[in-house]
Amino acid sequence: MEGTRKRLIDLLSNHQQPYISGQQLSDELNISRSAVWKHMNALKKEGYQIEGVTNKGYRIVSSPNDLSETALSWDLKTDWLGQRLIYKEQVTSTQIVAHDLARDGAEHGTVIVAREQTKGRGRMRRYWESKDGLGLWFSSILRPTGIEPKRASQLTLVAAVAIADYLSKYNLDVKIKWPNDLFINGKKLAGILTEMQAEQDAVEYIVLGIGINMNHDQQDLFESERNKATSLLLEAKQPFNLNTVLTELLFELEVKFDLFMSEGFSTIKGQWESYAYKLGEWVSVKTQTEWDAKICGIDEDGALMVMNQNHQVHHLYSAEILW
């Protein structure tokens, strides 16, 4: 985002007096009064409400609710995740855009976020519905050094813990259904899709996609999913600002990724288990066949540990918990 516009928001929101005059803005930014005016109009178009009072000046009344590139880059407090942030109105899938960018050499931490995806994809080639402006649909390009390809799937669990930690701040009882689903009150709120490009025993890059249903009303949810899916609005009974949630969540994700890289997966394991969906309960799991299993936790690799009816413990690297 343009540096001048960022500085303008800074001056308008952090000025000691409530209002700052047009002349002062022009002096501080070292641009003409008419250039200040143009930037101010651009901010208004993005959804900033700016009040102008004669003989006093200007102030920001509110920031945009809709995703806005300016608000995102302004609010971001991370060191590396999202420092290059690409915002798109509509894409097929942020995963596809991210893979293209990664192949072209996009740096570690690049984030692609879209208002709408027309071909959002989930795990097991499922369709992921991503309605315009209602949710957070974003993909991060990660280039972790010294990580073997078999450990890439741990990043899904790391991201799930970061999301669960973040959402718990809103007093929501978040559960993680192994490996990639976030549930509230028995309904799916969010999903994670981790895709990797690797050579032999080295990870080239990882695209970690996250989709969160945010401001969906019941009728905004996919009809066949209405009993199974939910949104933050439906659970917390309040609308959420997409810019705020995305920037705060990127911060949370960065903290967890850094922890994972410096300390390894063992520090995440216990946190993950504290959110585990149906821990200690009998469920139906699908591997090659469907069978009954009791969820025991995850192991040091992040594999799901379950016990069958003969009390044998299995470590599952690929499976689906059906219910």
Ligand code: BTN
């Ligand atoms: C799942 O639950 O199966 C994973 C869903 C992942 C959806 C996100 S939305 C952003 C990114 N782009 C996609 O096409 N998919 C992921």
